[in-house]
Amino acid sequence: MLRGLAAEWPAVTRWDREYFLSRWGDVRVSTALGLPSHGVPFLAPASTFRRERTVRTFWNDLEGARCWLDEQPFSLFAGLEDDVRMQELMSARPRLGLNLWIGRGTKSGLHFDPTDNLLVMIRGDKFAALAAPGESRRLYPFYGSIMKSRVDVEHPDFVRFPRAASAELQVAWLTAGDVLYIPGGWWHYLASPSESHHISVTCSFGRQLSLSFLASYLLRLGPAHVARVLRDFIVYGAFGRPCIARFHDVPNGLQLYRRLRTLSKPGGRADDGGVQEVGCTSPDLPVLAAPRRGSDPASVHDASVAQSEAARARGC
Ligand SMILES: O=C(O)CCC(=O)C(=O)O
Helix, strand or coil: CECCCCCCCHHHHHCCHHHHHHHHCCCEEEEEECCCCCCCHHHCEHHHCEEEEEHHHHHHHCCCCCEEEEEEEHHHCCCHHHHCCCHHHHCCCCEEEEEEEEEECCEECCECCCCEEEEEEEECEEEEEEECHHHHHHHCEECCEEEEECCCCCCCCCCCCHHHHHCCCEEEEEECCCEEEECCCCEEEEECCCCCCEEEEEEEECCCCCHHHHHHHHHHHCHHHHHHHHHHHHHHHHCCCCCCCECCECCHHHHHHHHHHHHHCCCCCCCCCCCCCCCECCCCCCCCCCCCCCCCCCCCCCHHHHHHHHHHHCCC
16 A cells, blocks of 8 residues: 555545536446445345436435445546546556546445556545455355455354454555555455545556466365356356346356457457456444554555565466
8 A cells, every 4th residue: 555645646636526516517427326334245236236327416326325436437537537647656557447436335345356456545535455365265255256255344254254264354544645556366345434425546457367367266266166157157158148247247157258259359369358347335344354544554565565466476
């Protein structure tokens, strides 16, 4: 975590309700309303929450409810990129996309993404918990959705998930101007308080986790996980049966099918066509690992350590 690295960005002083409404009030965005208070939003079908709104209507929703404008591409908001300085953080690595997040009382669910990601806090606070890829078996991935954990970070059920009691999570509270580096393959959970809204920007970048990394991870999880991914590959991919999209995800078997199809097309590249995954949803404080708000947990790795560990995890 890089404390205050983005504190000078124009966005930190400019972005508020009036600014958004005067420029992009009529822009239509995908939002999530009536979010659950528990920390595993993936349990619910996406259709339970997903609603299209204008930014203006969403800002009214934001007054009182748990809701989210989640992972909306900057391309929807002409001129928004002028307020951020992502290129100063990124050097030459290819960027996959800048995304805007605005919400209140959101919980991402513990998950990992296939690429590296930078999360920049613009307003408000977020609680972040990260775990290395080596913790996966203690985090009980879902059958069929192996990048999502069944463990609720704030209210872990150690009877159902006993190994979670020994999972090592690194935690921090992010506040405006802080930057969090989340290496691809690293478990992360982000949650925001319900008293006020937050705004953040994410930028995913670099190459996707390779198929061989994902295959060896799946094999390590065991035969029941392998069987479920293969089943979904056949049923939802090859046979095209409809599947229920969960909040922020479709099954990995279907994602794999799509990725392989992209690769088999002329010009398909090894690192594209893959999993388009987002995370996400507040804590009144985690039990697995809970820093006091305002504290500066020493346990959070600095970016260079995290980066080299991520590289090792991917066999680079
Ligand atoms: O910012 C959030 O609340 C979630 C972000 C996240 O999980 C992601 O970008 O993968």
